[in-house]
Amino acid sequence: MLNLFAHPKHIFFVLFVCFIAFSVWIYTIPLFSPSQYSEKELHLVAEGRLVWQKYNCHTCHQLYGLGGYLGPDLTNVYSRSGNNEHYIRGIVKSGVKQMPAFEISEDEMKVLLLFLKNVDQSGTSNPQDYQPEILGTFSLEKK
Numbered sequence: 001m002l003n004l005f006a007h008p009k010h011i012f013f014v015l016f017v018c019f020i021a022f023s024v025w026i027y028t029i030p031l032f033s034p035s036q037y038s039e040k041e042l043h044l045v046a047e048g049r050l051v052w053q054k055y056n057c058h059t060c061h062q063l064y065g066l067g068g069y070l071g072p073d074l075t076n077v078y079s080r081s082g083n084n085e086h087y088i089r090g091i092v093k094s095g096v097k098q099m100p101a102f103e104i105s106e107d108e109m110k111v112l113l114l115f116l117k118n119v120d121q122s123g124t125s126n127p128q129d130y131q132p133e134i135l136g137t138f139s140l141e142k143k
């Protein structure tokens, strides 16, 4: 019988085949689960992210625990406010405590709200709530 580990060349060959097989397997796993958003909505969500960046919301707020620390984490502010867009609108337009009022157009506000809604649905701010997977990613199932 052929002993695959008899010679260093064989070990290299076995590892090489494993590497190729693993690479093929890893690239065939879809990166994202199918989105509930249409292409057009995803485009608007992306625009909302640009509004988030344009007004520097991230300098004071975190998303998924990352960002500035003057204000609270806003990953789940959408559901925390009971899906109340008026609450978020009110705060952005009028400001609160150290947060200045923003002169933001209606179009920008709409996509910003869509962005915050999308972020909210993508997970929670605390990554420790999630189950790490064997490949180093996190499962969307909570622990």
Ligand code: HEC
Residues within 6 Å of the ligand: 052, 055, 056, 057, 058, 059, 060, 061, 070, 071, 072, 074, 077, 080, 087, 088, 091, 092, 096, 097, 098, 099, 100, 102, 112
């Ligand atoms: C200069 C810092 C600063 C910037 C910039 C800023 N915020 Fe804030 N924001 C705050 C602070 C501080 C609070 C919390 C006030 C309090 O304690 O009630 C807050 C609160 C909020 C809340 C309410 C959070 C909650 O849990 O109820 C929302 C929503 C919000 N900000 C959205 C935004 C958005 C959207 C932007 C960008 C357009 C933004 N903020 C930019 C400082 C900032």
